[in-house]
Amino acid sequence: MTSTTDAIYVYGIVPADVQVEDDAHGIADAPVKVIREGDIAALVSPLKADHAIGKPEDLRAHAELLDGTASVAPVLPLRFGAVMTDAQSVAEELLREHHDDFAKALNALEGHAEYLIKGRYDEKRFLSDLLDENDQARALRDDIKSKSEDAGRNSRIALGELIASAVESKRQADTQTVVGQLDDVATQVNVREPTHEWDAVHVALLAEVEREGDVQAVVDRLNEKGKGRVKIRLLGPLAPYDFVVAPTPES
Amino acid sequence: MTTAVQPAGGAAGGPSSSSLADVIDTILDKGLVLDAYVRVSLVGIEILTIDARVVIASVDTYLRFAEAVNRLDISQEDPKSGLTDIVGDVTESAARGKGQGVLEAAGEKLSDLLGDKQPQRQKVNRVRSQRGDR
Numbered sequence: 001m002t003s004t005t006d007a008i009y010v011y012g013i014v015p016a017d018v019q020v021e022d023d024a025h026g027i028a029d030a031p032v033k034v035i036r037e038g039d040i041a042a043l044v045s046p047l048k049a050d051h052a053i054g055k056p057e058d059l060r061a062h063a064e065l066l067d068g069t070a071s072v073a074p075v076l077p078l079r080f081g082a083v084m085t086d087a088q089s090v091a092e093e094l095l096r097e098h099h100d101d102f103a104k105a106l107n108a109l110e111g112h113a114e115y116l117i118k119g120r121y122d123e124k125r126f127l128s129d130l131l132d133e134n135d136q137a138r139a140l141r142d143d144i145k146s147k148s149e150d151a152g153r154n155s156r157i158a159l160g161e162l163i164a165s166a167v168e169s170k171r172q173a174d175t176q177t178v179v180g181q182l183d184d185v186a187t188q189v190n191v192r193e194p195t196h197e198w199d200a201v202h203v204a205l206l207a208e209v210e211r212e213g214d215v216q217a218v219v220d221r222l223n224e225k226g227k228g229r230v231k232i233r234l235l236g237p238l239a240p241y242d243f244v245v246a247p248t249p250e251s
Numbered sequence: 252m253t254t255a256v257q258p259a260g261g262a263a264g265g266p267s268s269s270s271l272a273d274v275i276d277t278i279l280d281k282g283l284v285l286d287a288y289v290r291v292s293l294v295g296i297e298i299l300t301i302d303a304r305v306v307i308a309s310v311d312t313y314l315r316f317a318e319a320v321n322r323l324d325i326s327q328e329d330p331k332s333g334l335t336d337i338v339g340d341v342t343e344s345a346a347r348g349k350g351q352g353v354l355e356a357a358g359e360k361l362s363d364l365l366g367d368k369q370p371q372r373q374k375v376n377r378v379r380s381q382r383g384d385r
Contacts, residue, residue: 012283056271063274079282116273127323141320159320160313195276197312235269241281 008035008084009053010094011043012066012239013076013102018043027053027061035087037095039103043069044090047083054081066239071209074109076102077239105244112187113209113237117178117219119201119230121167126198129229130166137162167197174230175201178222185214190242200230204242212237 009027016036024032026045035042043065047053062080069075084090095102130137140159144152171194178201179189186205194202207215219234226232 059271059274059278063269063278066278067269077278077282079280079284080278116277118273123319124323127320131320131323137320141324144317144321145324156317157310157313160310160316161308163316163320164308164312192276195272197308235273238277239282241277244283 006046007049008044008087008090009047010078010082010084010090011062012078014041014043014069014073015106016041018073026065027058032065035090037091038099040095040099042090042095070113070239071237074106075239076105076244077241109240111208112206114240114242115205115207115215115234115236116238117201117203117232117234119232121198121200121230122228123198125229171200178203181218181222185211185218188243206240206243209237
């Protein structure tokens with residue numbers, strides 16, 4: 001067997017009737033293949049066993065294949081980096097072993113995709129609003145101005161801490177507002193941890209692909225209401241990374 | 252027919268324009284992880300450490316925030332001063348280099364580099380479905 005040099009990179013699980021364009025390429029520019037087993041299939045591509053992955057183009061290849069799939073068919077995305085020894089192990093140990101679980105999950109996902117809502121505060125706007133609203137912030141700012149850099153250090157730390165806690169409480173409030181607005185359009189919502197200090201909202205939602213326009217409308221409305229205070233982006237359709245749960249091992 | 256969602260305000264949006272940081276947030280952290288029985292393994296992943304994503308407020312953060320207020324005051328006191336704007340921008344981007352998630356900064360750079368390298372990708376990677384109901 002040549003399997004000593006080739007491994008199989010696995011992107012995700014799809015229904016068996018999904019087909020891939022002949023020229024579809026994945027990680028390391030390898031051709032994307034489908035391994036079918038019963039009603040389900042795995043999207044895979046060959047990978048040299050000694051090929052280290054993790055470069056930006058690898059991450060993109062993984063995401064783009066899965067996200068591209070999500071807009072036309074249900075898909076269970078695997079976390080980046082899943083590699084199996086050969087096609088046989090994909091068919092037997094991955095697909096056959098979990099066939100019914102995967103088929104059920106794909107069925108439930110039919111017509112749905114993930115969307116990501118990411119909002120950032122405008123730093124300048126946030127700070128000037130805070131200074132307008134908050135007496136303590138103004139007092140600290142004035143204290144800092146009247147002192148040398150060293151003498152004002154404690155006040156600067158206090159002001160910064162006040163800002164950080166203001167960001168956090170506004171983030172909570174804004175996240176709640178967004179989640180509330182998604183009630184009608186989202187099947188499920190997952191609030192993500194912030195990944196940037198000016199993050200206002202970071203929410204993943206599962207929605208019907210057909211209702212993408214409605215999701216966009218919600219985001220537009222929020223942007224309009226925010227009047228430049230928060231800038232919200234909508235990403236998607238994406239594979240439902242936030243909404244697939246690994247079958248828990250019996251341990 | 253990739254239905255790219257057009258973002259309001261012209262910022263990046265849609266899968267084709269997700270920044271590398273957006274991708275990293277998602278695919279390294281989320282998605283199906285299979286149990287050990289399936290022998291799914293990680294192959295030599297050179298992952299940029301993902302610890303940097305976590306937002307932790309520290310004294311350093313506080314001082315940076317206070318500095319941002321200071322910049323705000325300078326530009327408000329003399330809004331016409333072009334020099335202040337320039338200085339402000341420079342400070343800002345310097346602060347961003349330090350303050351922004353390290354990954355994100357790196358991601359922006361990398362995505363710049365990668366930006367136009369693979370114009371075919373979007374098309375090539377299309378998956379077809381011949382499912383009657385779709």
